[in-house]
Amino acid sequence: MTTYDLRRLRLRSGEEHREAVEIELEPLVYGGQSYEPLPPTVTANLTIDRASGGTLFRLRFECRMVGPCYRCLGEAEFREKIVADEYQDADPAADEELRTPYLEGDLLDLSAWARDAAALALPETILCRPDCAGLCPQCGRDLNLEPHTHSEEIVDPRWSVLEQLRDKL
16 A cells, blocks of 8 residues: 655645655456556656645556456456546535545555546446457357357247247237
């Protein structure tokens, strides 16, 4: 877990601090599947702007995750440039929406923030390639490697009563 100690900064209102930081990324579990960050540590640009009403945090980094494809279960890769902003109001009694959940005292949890920002950037379906054919619904073989069709039609046994009725009519 990577944290950043804000006590070492002495920012006054209107000042900005920029720094390159190394962040340990944690694996994401998305749709019941685990996506591993490669590499597990990334270099990010952290910007901290102090304003009279609070502090604005900005994190920029490139994220690469590897895990199973949604259609064929082969290896899929997701790569995205992440830009995440968080705000911390100077008033401790401010609404929850004006307070970042990643700041605990004077420690900013960069790992959790980076993980959540990467999770928000994930596409709905992570595919090994845009035209992935997936798995055959009848035999389970990878249709990307073995494109095929089945000659016999398999009828769901739950419809057998309706099949019999159709034959009578």
